[in-house]
Amino acid sequence: MTTPTDTDDGLTNEEFHASLxxxxxxxxxxxxxxxxxxxxPMIRHWCEAMGDTNPIYLDEAAxxxxxxxxxxAPPAMLQAWVMTGLTGPSRSGxxxxxxxTDLLATRGFTSVVATNCEQTYDRYLRPGDRLSMVTTITDVxxxxxxxxxxxxxxxxxQDYLDDSGExxxxxxxxxxxxxxxxxxxxxxxxxxxxxxxxxxEALAAGEVxxxxxxxxxxxxxxxGPMCPRCHSLAYDSVSIDGNGTIHSFVVVHHPQxxxxxxxxxxxxxxxxxxxxSVRPVRMVMNTADTDPEAVVIGAAVxxxxxxxxxxxxxxxxxxxxxxxxx
Amino acid sequence: MxxxxxxxxxxxxxxxxxxxxxxxxxxxxxxxxxASRDYQDVHHDTExxxxxxxxxxIMNILTTNGFVGxxxxxxxxxxxxxxxxxxxxxAPNYPGDTMTMTGExxxxxxxxxxxxVAVRGANSLGDHVSGTVEVAxx
Ligand SMILES: [Zn+2]
Numbered sequence: 001m002t003t004p005t006d007t008d009d010g011l012t013n014e015e016f017h018a019s020l021x022x023x024x025x026x027x028x029x030x031x032x033x034x035x036x037x038x039x040x041p042m043i044r045h046w047c048e049a050m051g052d053t054n055p056i057y058l059d060e061a062a063x064x065x066x067x068x069x070x071x072x073a074p075p076a077m078l079q080a081w082v083m084t085g086l087t088g089p090s091r092s093g094x095x096x097x098x099x100x101t102d103l104l105a106t107r108g109f110t111s112v113v114a115t116n117c118e119q120t121y122d123r124y125l126r127p128g129d130r131l132s133m134v135t136t137i138t139d140v141x142x143x144x145x146x147x148x149x150x151x152x153x154x155x156x157x158q159d160y161l162d163d164s165g166e167x168x169x170x171x172x173x174x175x176x177x178x179x180x181x182x183x184x185x186x187x188x189x190x191x192x193x194x195x196x197x198x199x200x201e202a203l204a205a206g207e208v209x210x211x212x213x214x215x216x217x218x219x220x221x222x223x224g225p226m227c228p229r230c231h232s233l234a235y236d237s238v239s240i241d242g243n244g245t246i247h248s249f250v251v252v253h254h255p256q257x258x259x260x261x262x263x264x265x266x267x268x269x270x271x272x273x274x275x276x277s278v279r280p281v282r283m284v285m286n287t288a289d290t291d292p293e294a295v296v297i298g299a300a301v302x303x304x305x306x307x308x309x310x311x312x313x314x315x316x317x318x319x320x321x322x323x324x325x326x
Numbered sequence: 327m328x329x330x331x332x333x334x335x336x337x338x339x340x341x342x343x344x345x346x347x348x349x350x351x352x353x354x355x356x357x358x359x360x361a362s363r364d365y366q367d368v369h370h371d372t373e374x375x376x377x378x379x380x381x382x383x384i385m386n387i388l389t390t391n392g393f394v395g396x397x398x399x400x401x402x403x404x405x406x407x408x409x410x411x412x413x414x415x416x417a418p419n420y421p422g423d424t425m426t427m428t429g430e431x432x433x434x435x436x437x438x439x440x441x442x443v444a445v446r447g448a449n450s451l452g453d454h455v456s457g458t459v460e461v462a463x464x
Pocket of ligand 1: 213214215216217218227228229230231232
């Protein structure tokens with residue numbers, strides 16, 4: 001048996017988050033150097049776009065007379081000085097940030113929205129300043145459910161330095177990489193009862209179990225309140241060996257229910273389990289890691305607990321089909 | 327400078343900044359993106375923005391920061407020095423909408439002559455931006 005997992009990567013959410021944490025503290029690539037020094041023409045474009053008439057940015061005399069003592073750049077332009085522009089180099093393809101992004105994409109966290117931007121200014125920039133910027137990954141959150149969808153917040157810090165290496169400002173930038181709501185419909189939850197809850201709880205703990213009468217020892221499945229042989233209401237359970245054989249199956253093509261992949265094999269498995277039963281213990285389940293073509297009567301399967309749509313369920317993985325079809 | 331701008335001693339917690347209405351036309355959004363050297367297509371190319379699931383082009387973050395800074399210095403004046411702009415981003419700014427910026431002084435630090443202004447920029451969809459600006463006053 002395997003332990004329960006949250007997705008196909010075999011990791012719990014906590015284990016996946018731990019793998020993301022490896023990126024925290026890493027600097028993203030080399031320092032980015034501003035293509036141009038702080039300059040009045042770019043400041044003019046900015047002020048025109050923002051409708052900013054503060055005279056300290058473009059009016060030399062007014063700037064001289066102010067507390068700033070000369071022309072300065074609008075502080076919010078900080079980030080603009082190191083932007084790569086239309087044809088500038090894009091970030092290299094295999095740095096830590098790209099690796100982090102790729103890792104998040106394996107769980108479908110491919111959409112991105114910026115949520116926070118916090119700039120602090122150590123000093124105002126003046127024409128002639130030449131900036132460089134260093135980015136560090138400072139935090140990767142645990143998985144969060146948000147209004148946008150499920151994902152992880154990533155926080156980076158950008159430190160802006162002048163050409164003497166002095167920090168002139170910094171920016172904390174937070175984005176969420178997420179799987180948009182509705183793109184991964186949840187699998188309908190199985191109906192559970194007071195007589196079957198224990199079986200699903202065992203699955204959540206990573207075990208496929210079979211009910212056994214405490215009085216006569218007869219195995220039975222699906223779970224029910226009473227032994228069909230001695231009518232005892234007392235029961236316990238045994239764990240299965242983890243192997244079985246396909247007794248019968250159907251492959252669903254239509255209708256397609258959201259939350260499942262189609263074609264969808266539904267298999268009835270003769271489960272290997274030690275104990276007495278009137279006929280082989282049989283369980284209904286879906287398949288995993290298996291080509292639907294490989295699903296044939298008599299195929300050997302391994303039974304594993306996997307997580308699908310947040311639920312822990314048994315899945316059959318075909319290991320050997322008669323005639324070598326697997 | 328001009329008497330219209332406050333000195334630190336004039337300002338009290340609870341003071342409101344003069345509201346600023348910004349009509350969000352297409353030219354403004356594109357001009358802000360280009361002035362900040364941000365050529366991501368969602369900030370200038372309507373067709374590509376729609377292909378990517380956006381209703382229209384949207385204002386970029388650098389422009390939002392620019393307006394937040396301008397809104398505060400319109401009030402604080404040329405002798406003020408912005409120390410920090412901390413924003414949280416919300417509803418997108420689409421062309422055709424209007425963003426109304428409002429602000430209130432929420433703290434004043436005598437030691438540094440710095441005030442904290444809580445800033446909000448709301449459009450028809452809700453808050454586009456909310457946050458705080460720290461600004462040192464003369
Ligand atoms: Zn019995």
